[in-house]
Amino acid sequence: MTVTSEQRYGEFVVVRRHEGQDHVAELVLDRPKAMNAVSTDMARSIAAACDALGADRDVRATVLTSSHERAFCVGADLKERNSFTDADLVRQRPTARAAYTGVLELPMPVIAAVHGFALGGGFELALACDVIVADATAVVGLPEVSVGVIPGGGGTQLLPRRVGAARAAELVFSARRVEAAEARELGLVDELVEAGRDREEALALGARIAANSPVGLRAAKKALRLGQGLDLRAGLEVEDAAWRSVAFSGDRAEGVAAFNEKRRPDWPGE
Numbered sequence: 001m002t003v004t005s006e007q008r009y010g011e012f013v014v015v016r017r018h019e020g021q022d023h024v025a026e027l028v029l030d031r032p033k034a035m036n037a038v039s040t041d042m043a044r045s046i047a048a049a050c051d052a053l054g055a056d057r058d059v060r061a062t063v064l065t066s067s068h069e070r071a072f073c074v075g076a077d078l079k080e081r082n083s084f085t086d087a088d089l090v091r092q093r094p095t096a097r098a099a100y101t102g103v104l105e106l107p108m109p110v111i112a113a114v115h116g117f118a119l120g121g122g123f124e125l126a127l128a129c130d131v132i133v134a135d136a137t138a139v140v141g142l143p144e145v146s147v148g149v150i151p152g153g154g155g156t157q158l159l160p161r162r163v164g165a166a167r168a169a170e171l172v173f174s175a176r177r178v179e180a181a182e183a184r185e186l187g188l189v190d191e192l193v194e195a196g197r198d199r200e201e202a203l204a205l206g207a208r209i210a211a212n213s214p215v216g217l218r219a220a221k222k223a224l225r226l227g228q229g230l231d232l233r234a235g236l237e238v239e240d241a242a243w244r245s246v247a248f249s250g251d252r253a254e255g256v257a258a259f260n261e262k263r264r265p266d267w268p269g270e
Contacts, residue, residue, distance in 0.1 A: 004017050005017045010042070010044065011031075012031040012036075013028065013046055014028040014067075015028070016028060018203070021207050021210070022058075023210040024203065024210050025059045025061075026203065027103075028066070029068075035074045035117065036067075036122065037079075037080075038073065038096070039077040043095050043096050043098065044098075046125075047098040049102075051102065054102075054106055061108055061111065061207075062110045062206070063111045063199075063203050063206045064129055066115070072114045073117075073118060073122025074119050096152070096153070100121070100154050101128075103128040108221065109131070109206075111205055111206055111209075113133050114133065115134070116138065116139065117139050118134075118138060119139070120141075120142060124142070124151060124154050124158070127159060127162065128154055131190050135195050136181075136194060136195040137180065138179070138189065139177050139178070140177070140189065144172075144175070145173065150172075151172060159171065161228060162187055163186055213252075213254075213265070213267050214269045215251040216246055223238055223239045223242035227239060249270060251267050255267075
């Protein structure tokens with residue numbers, strides 16, 4: 001797949017665009033010497049890249065990938081953390097949170113392509129995505145209580161929304177690692193593919209998603225996210241507000257016209 005543009009954010013994060021996938025962005029974790037352990041600098045770069053992607057109306061889908069052959073991301077940089085004073089840790093916390101919320105709050109659909117280890121904060125980055133594609137080598141888990149902390153990148157909130165409260169409690173309290181087949185069975189990942197194909201399959205899914213209305217995609221994601229955890233009546237009000245935001249859009253008019261004229265839509269994106 002030919003790269004048509006590349007923007008680096010700091011030393012450890014890259015955003016790429018590919019030939020033939022004009023509306024798909026690849027957000028690459030690129031700290032291979034540390035298995036993508038999230039340092040302060042890397043967290044800052046993830047947040048900056050997400051800010052730029054969120055403002056880019058041309059991006060209809062983002063795929064979160066890793067440049068490391070054996071790991072998606074092993075979580076927080078514990079070597080760096082070991083050098084922190086308590087005051088350092090307090091100062092660093094907003095920077096760390098901004099990385100995870102940056103991914104979580106991206107307005108377009110986001111797909112994680114997971115292989116190898118996705119542990120702690122690494123798995124939390126994947127959980128912040130809308131869909132997780134994992135290959136057969138994937139090992140996921142939230143082992144934070146084994147080192148005296150808790151999942152602090154959204155894990156205690158995002159995992160129960162995926163697998164239910166009791167299952168999430170067992171996984172968090174035991175700190176156990178879950179291999180690919182069981183992860184798919186438990187719903188920790190959404191699609192399981194052959195070893196080495198997670199990135200390819202995730203980008204292909206991103207392209208299929210990006211063929212749809214950008215206005216519709218962003219509104220649908222907003223409704224899905226805001227409606228989570230609400231009672232049905234409140235959730236339907238969220239859905240109605242999202243519907244009203246797209247019902248009179250140029251994308252809606254183009255979508256209906258293209259359907260009736262039996263052609264592919266040319267989305268205006270507004």
